[in-house]
Amino acid sequence: MSEARVFFNFAVTADSHRLPAYRDRRGYGALEKALREMAPAAVEAEVKASGLRGRGGAGFPTGMKWSFVDRKSPVVYLCCNADEGEPGTFKDRWIFENASHQLIEGVLLASYALGVRHAFIYLRGEFDLPYRRLCEALAEARGAGLVGERILGSSFSCDIIAHRGAGAYVCGEESSLLTSLEGFKGYPRNKPPFPAVKGLYQAPTVINNVETLATIPWIIARGGTAYASIGAEKNSGTRLFGISGHVNKPGLYERPTGYPLKRIIFDDAGGVRGGKGLKAVIPGGSSTPVLTAAEIDGITLDAESVQAAGSMLGSGGIIVVAEGTCMVRLLRVLTRFYAHESCGQCTPCREGSAWMDEIVGRICAGKGEEGDLERLEGITRGIMGNTVCALGDAASMPVASFIQKFRDEFAYFIKYGRSMHAGRLEV
């Protein structure tokens, strides 16, 4: 099953994203099968058996998330999290642009399993082509009786609403997404209660990532056990890994979980640009702790392996950094980002992310002071674990890990007022 492909199983052409092409690939076959011969609980059982874990970053088992929903509730909502904003991540966008119908089919299957009448797809506001492709696909699906009242002549009815955000990284956090979808500034909420208990408009709500939902048609068509047989133990299936930064062939690669990290960087992505050596890898989106070249030895692309190496697989966005890059100025790019995106609700994150950016900015301006690194470390400790949502941790982990792994470079910048690598970000 090493060649199994859930996404990259067709050639992208001018109309491969349209309904006829999707039908030619046996699209909506899983939906027909479910509506004809499976009870909602059977759909959920297959998803549980598949071992599918959420692809948004946290990696929570999808079937278990679904099982938390109270089926006696008169209303249950499904929200597809398409606020793809974690730097280094660009997989959901590909799904919208090339396989919106596969996502729609997944949303319908999940809605059928959960008893959802209205499902929402929350896309980040910048996604113009993805939004247009999704709206086209929804119109095609409605026209074909696949979305709306009494789908395919069954008693199952479900509407799907495409909803655009308006430029806020934090809205990718599930409770913030709900607040935003309710029409407010996107402040995250305290958990518990979890969205599965009190979510959108206080109703039980399941929030799943785009890639997660778009995987479900495959699972229903071929069975949960078949999916579970792909990839690494406890991490079944394939994932869309995005490789960016200093590699020769950046892009999206679908690989089974458990695939060697070095192989994807050096074989698939063609190695480091300009024949340079590898300096660092951020393995799962910008929030995950940076790893040095030495630390990536033997890592495989599954949550446990990356975690054992001291980082996280997160959203599968692998950022590669070449020798000769200034890690201090690279960190500044991230501190500026998190300071900008902190929503303002919790004091440790709001103030702390701005302080960290100010101090790293001061170091980059050649005005670093003795004690700055300890100050930064102190701030990360003050933020982590002390905020409503994970953005505080996301802002702190890069700072803590960059300083820990590249301390000499930071100390040099502070001592001499200049970069050890001429401030280079490009190689």
Added chain:
Amino acid sequence: MSCLNERFDRLRAAYPAEMASSLVLPLLHLMQQEKGHLTESDALHIADYLGVPAMQVKEALTWYTMFHRRPVGRHVIKVCRNIACSLMGAERLLGHLTARLGIGEGETTADGRFTLLAVECLASCGTAPAMQVNDTYHEGLTEEKIDRILEELP
């Protein structure tokens, strides 16, 4: 406003009736598309139309970064400055645009054609460096490619 309200009605019909509050962002988007930038009175109009508190719409207007509260140029250029684009030359390209347009980040050219913004990750990391001109993504940018894009804009 009546023609705008008809468009509001069409959008509202897509949502469950009890979810009027969810229409805040879609209506702000629609209004901005129509008017270029948004003012407090636009927020009040939406609040009035939806029957939600004015403060809720004003907060949304000021909190989300995609809403412009000052007039912007005909073409709003958003250059990604996040990590993957930085590793591929975002600073250099931003410098090129600044020099070519004669304006800094956040500014609009005197003829009202261009506004230049530096923005966070656009999810174009695999095709970095990237920018968005109004709604359209442009990726794999070089100085020459940027020049061509600017020349072809109306």
